[in-house]
Amino acid sequence: MNPEDIIENIKKYVYKQFEHEESGHDKWHIERVRKLAVSIAENEQANVFIVELSAILHDLIDEKVKETIKLDILEVDKLLKMHLVHKDDRDKILKIIESISFRKNISQNELSIEGKIVQDADRLDAIGAIGIARTFSFAGSRGHIIYDPEKKNNQHAIQHFYDKLLKLKDLMNTETAKHLAEERHLFLEHYLQQFDLEWSTTEKEKE
Numbered sequence: 001m002n003p004e005d006i007i008e009n010i011k012k013y014v015y016k017q018f019e020h021e022e023s024g025h026d027k028w029h030i031e032r033v034r035k036l037a038v039s040i041a042e043n044e045q046a047n048v049f050i051v052e053l054s055a056i057l058h059d060l061i062d063e064k065v066k067e068t069i070k071l072d073i074l075e076v077d078k079l080l081k082m083h084l085v086h087k088d089d090r091d092k093i094l095k096i097i098e099s100i101s102f103r104k105n106i107s108q109n110e111l112s113i114e115g116k117i118v119q120d121a122d123r124l125d126a127i128g129a130i131g132i133a134r135t136f137s138f139a140g141s142r143g144h145i146i147y148d149p150e151k152k153n154n155q156h157a158i159q160h161f162y163d164k165l166l167k168l169k170d171l172m173n174t175e176t177a178k179h180l181a182e183e184r185h186l187f188l189e190h191y192l193q194q195f196d197l198e199w200s201t202t203e204k205e206k207e
């Protein structure tokens with residue numbers, strides 16, 4: 001099978017599985033990560049085939065994904081084997097999706113350039129306008145509120161900006177992703193400024 005057909009067939013299978021995923025990992029998240037990852041890979045002279053397949057598969061073994069969709073690593077290996085992906089490539093892909101999904105604290109130099117790229121693409125999709133949308137969608141799905149200025153409830157969506165989103169810009173691995181992260185990061189900052197402004201205006205109106 002040629003590489004394009006392998007990717008097309010695996011994509012078809014995975015996207016069908018993720019059609020009704022509700023934890024912020026719907027098939028459009030996978031598709032955005034795939035596209036971002038491929039464009040970063042082209043810029044960074046990495047192996048595009050490994051990057052693209054890893055991006056398509058990156059959330060398939062994630063704990064947060066619905067049980068009916070989730071596969072274990074051996075099943076992913078089987079899926080790749082069925083599509084005649086060579087052992088060398090399978091091992092590279094499995095290593096990437098394991099390190100990304102399990103959030104293993106693996107050091108930078110343990111992750112291949114292809115792995116770094118998929119991680120960057122996944123992180124880019126967590127910031128900017130789309131990242132903001134995903135944050136509120138995730139918060140809603142967990143029953144968290146938008147914001148709680150009294151901090152009685154720190155499970156609010158705005159907290160996630162400070163816990164994670166604002167830190168992602170400095171965690172990008174590749175120069176290409178660092179560059180792409182800048183605008184998205186600025187948008188997060190502007191969004192928070194506007195949010196605070198509107199929030200304090202409504203507080204004043206109350207007085």
Ligand code: ADP
Nearest residue numbers: 023024064122126131134135136138139157160
């Ligand atoms: P992925 O594995 O695709 O990078 P995660 O599974 O960590 O993403 O989270 C899915 C989405 O939900 C991301 O956009 C992430 O920023 C967001 N998210 C994760 N945890 C929280 C939280 N506690 N509150 C709000 N949003 C969250």
Ligand code: NI
Nearest residue numbers: 029058059122
């Ligand atoms: Ni993801």
